[in-house]
Amino acid sequence: MTIGPDVLGRLFDAHAAALVLYARQWRDAAEAEDLVQDAFVALARQGRLPDEPAVWLHRVVRNAAVSAHRGDRRRRAREGLVSRSEADAWFASVDDRLDARDASSLLAELDAESREAVTARIWGGLTFDQIAVLQGCSTAAAHRRYKSGLARLQERLERPCPSTTTESTT
The missing domain is CATH 1.10.8 (Helicase, Ruva Protein; domain 3)
Structure with missing residues (x-):
């Protein structure tokens, strides 16, 4: 039929x-x-x-x-392996004291546009003109998103770490 x-x-x-x-x-x-x-x-x-x-x-x-x-x-397993190994390699060369997983976590906290601009520029090697085309915005906006993302990352990285030790009162 x-x-x-x-x-x-x-x-x-x-x-x-x-x-x-x-x-x-x-x-x-x-x-x-x-x-x-x-x-x-x-x-x-x-x-x-x-x-x-x-x-x-x-x-x-x-x-x-x-x-x-x-x-x-x-796909998730591959992405996890790649992101950990790339992040470990990248951040190990920048600052051995910086934990790659923490840095990746901080990057994930950025808004989508800033995160995309930062990763495209740093890991993708794209120019601001290329990022602007990718994001459908002006070159100036791509640059602002990148700078803003870096500033927020730096701000978060420089905040004091919570103390894990407590002082005993005797």
């Missing part, structure tokens, strides 16, 4: 909600809906209707959801 729009519509009406719920085991609601839509697009591209369309759709959704979930885990 060929897959016409009417058959596809009936299958969508009959199975889409259940497939979204099924995909939510691995993905959030928006991603689950995207996976279901992709599965129906894949079904529409089939030459003919599978013998068990509901089973076929569930399998396609499951495979895509599990694959995306595994990809996210691998």
Whole structure:
């Protein structure tokens, strides 16, 4: 049986909600809906209707959801390794007393525009003109964001550390 729009519509009406719920085991609601839509697009591209369309759709959704979930885990692991090793190498050469994880944490506290400007300039080696194009702003604004981000980092790095020792009163 060929897959016409009417058959596809009936299958969508009959199975889409259940497939979204099924995909939510691995993905959030928006991603689950995207996976279901992709599965129906894949079904529409089939030459003919599978013998068990509901089973076929569930399998396609499951495979895509599990694959995306595994990809996210691998990406996070890679990013964690790279960010730690790059941060360790970068900050070790700047100041051995500075903990790379603390510095990365401080960088994450900056607003998105400043953080992007600082990382693009320092680690990416981009010029302020290139950062301006990247951020869709003027060169002056890119420079201000960079300077502001550096100033906030310096301010946070220079604040006194909380005392971990307590004086005993005798």
